[in-house]
Amino acid sequence: MERATVVPLPVRVSSSPATGSPGVTVVVPYRRRPGADREGSERMHCPFCKNEDTRVVDSRVFDDGQAIRRRRACAECGRRFTTVESAVLAVVKRNGVTEPFSRDKVMQGVRRACQGRAVAEGALHKLAQQVEDAVRSSGAAEIPSHEVGLAILGPLRDLDEVAYLRFASVYQDFSSIEDFEKAIRDLQRDREARA
Numbered sequence: 228m229e230r231a232t233v234v235p236l237p238v239r240v241s242s243s244p245a246t247g248s249p250g251v252t253v254v255v256p257y258r259r260r261p262g263a264d265r266e267g268s269e270r271m272h273c274p275f276c277k278n279e280d281t282r283v284v285d286s287r288v289f290d291d292g293q294a295i296r297r298r299r300a301c302a303e304c305g306r307r308f309t310t311v312e313s314a315v316l317a318v319v320k321r322n323g324v325t326e327p328f329s330r331d332k333v334m335q336g337v338r339r340a341c342q343g344r345a346v347a348e349g350a351l352h353k354l355a356q357q358v359e360d361a362v363r364s365s366g367a368a369e370i371p372s373h374e375v376g377l378a379i380l381g382p383l384r385d386l387d388e389v390a391y392l393r394f395a396s397v398y399q400d401f402s403s404i405e406d407f408e409k410a411i412r413d414l415q416r417d418r419e420a421r422a
Contacts, residue, residue, distance in 0.1 A: 392407065
């Protein structure tokens with residue numbers, strides 16, 4: 228019988244014990260190899276007794292299909308714990324440092340641009356989700372940070388034009404009044420095209 232080829236995907240696995248004590252975060256590559264268990268080639272160790280013989284009791288998809296929550300039981304100590312698996316999207320910064328994509332970080336940057344503007348917190352959450360969907364749709368496991376900035380500009384322009392100009396002036400490094408005038412002309416052109 229022929230087995231399917233599975234492309235390696237980086238996965239973040241967060242383990243939070245049922246006792247309420249702090250969870251453990253582990254990043255492991257997810258690869259399915261012939262003979263591997265259902266969750267992949269790496270075994271999840273029990274956070275209590277460190278035994279590697281744990282089994283999945285229940286699995287549920289959450290976070291709009293972006294993650295899977297698994298309830299696990301340890302064969303050695305009998306305790307149960309929960310793991311969360313999600314595909315990690317890495318952002319490569321200008322200095323070459325790589326870090327996981329963060330909706331919170333997107334919201335922080337946009338929140339600064341929206342300071343003093345009548346923008347609801349729910350709108351910021353929606354914008355951050357739109358940005359994540361846009362960068363994930365590229366299909367790449369790593370994305371340059373400037374592409375995240377580009378993905379922010381469109382939804383932010385639709386959300387609040389003043390916040391858009393503030394964000395664009397920093398992101399696109401405006402250096403003169405002419406840069407602002409050009410951005411304003413582009414906004415007016417877009418508004419007329421939509422009308």
